[in-house]
Amino acid sequence: MDVSDILAAHAEKQKAVTVEKDIPLVIDAGFLTVTDLNPVDAESYNEDLEGYLMSTARDGIQALVGALFSLPTTSSEEGPIAQLPPPTTQLPRAKPLPKPKPPTKWELFAKAKGIQHRKRDKKVWDEEKQEWVNRWGWKGANKDKETQWLTEVPANADVDHDPRKAARDERKARIAKNERQHQQNLARVQGASAQSGTAPNADRKKQIDRTLATTRTSTASMGKFDRTLEGEKKLKGVKRKAKVSADAEKSRDLAIIQKLEREPSAKKAKSSSGNGVLNVRKAIRAASKGKGSAALARESGGGKGKKGRK
Structure with missing residues (x-):
């Protein structure tokens, strides 16, 4: 049995299972939609809601599948593919129609003079x-x-033309x-x-006010010392927001103070922990009261050093 026989058998089965409604179902194979215009049976709806909805959906799908199998099909590796017709349902627009643009000055002039617009390529x-x-x-x-x-230069042109x-x-x-x-x-x-x-003028005024407020608050003083225009309203609710909280700012300042207090002691410890030559020099300078090692040696040698010099 080939594919055509299978399709024919399935089509016969679909014809055997028909959906009968008081108002025929509206089937749009192009959009794969089924519209049921029959009134709701209140008794069946209140008695078994889930069963009523399943029955209504089953009837719609059955009618749609039957309509699809009645369409011309082509065979492929995945199976038969139905060729959908153009949709017949007219869908509503998602957005309203755009308003026509007002004519320009040239368009009004061309209309008054009967000038036809010719689009240039x-x-x-x-x-x-x-x-x-x-x-x-x-x-x-x-x-x-x-x-x-090459360009032709007029005879009365300037030298640097x-x-x-x-x-x-x-x-x-x-x-x-x-x-x-x-x-x-x-x-x-x-x-x-x-x-x-109309609304465009009000929208334009709001946009201008918003732009003016933004420029006023873009300075360091939040517009406090800026020159105001005549008739300009005072801005309300414009405050500079703090980037950090008070506790965080306090902790940051205390850390800076502690760091400044530790720096002198750290420098002193670093100086005292230097090499031995630096400490000996400090000791000689302190013992000689700033006169140096030669003066300290003369003082320690007594009078002999003086007589030898003579």
Whole structure:
């Protein structure tokens, strides 16, 4: 008996075991789900809850397995594999639909003038390289004047005129202009939101207050001696947190004091435990009252030493 015979026999068995419901079960083989719209039998539910749930789940699984075996299958080493159809159940979104972005100044102008937006390709054809290159970005075509090996210099140009630097400055100016226009669009949208009393203006105000509070408390004095702005509210609840407890700080200070007290005695013990020459020198210096060994020898020799010298 081959695989097709086994599948046929199993399909016949599935047909023999049918699930009959007052309201037919909704089977979505694409999502492997079964929806039972039949009302709950209150008597069976209250009498044996576990048995009722098991019976309902068994009927749904039986109907789903029967639907799967009715699908076209392909054989593999692990066994027959059913080809699932596209899902028919429309699932809800996990998040709400995004709000449409407000139109920019150019979009409003284009709509008023009837200008159609034409999307430009990201690649352009380079005649010199004979290949497609990026219009912007790394090695983009907008930097060709900055990288070309020969550039025409105007006749009235200065002596120190740099064509590459001029092209780069012009490109940077365009970028700055675009960024400035973008910020103006954002400010215009926030202004419109403020007039209508919508949430973006309140969120922006909270963000500014939070940033201001962070900068005020970033100094060593926690903003106590910083210059305040006009209309700025006093920060509440801003305190510097102690990194160590009082007991730990006390123990640390006592350890430092004990260490300072031990250092002089340790140095003295180290000096007294030195070599013998150092001790003899100290003894001679003490006996001669700082005059040295020669003076001590003369004093110990008496008058003979003096007569010999004469």
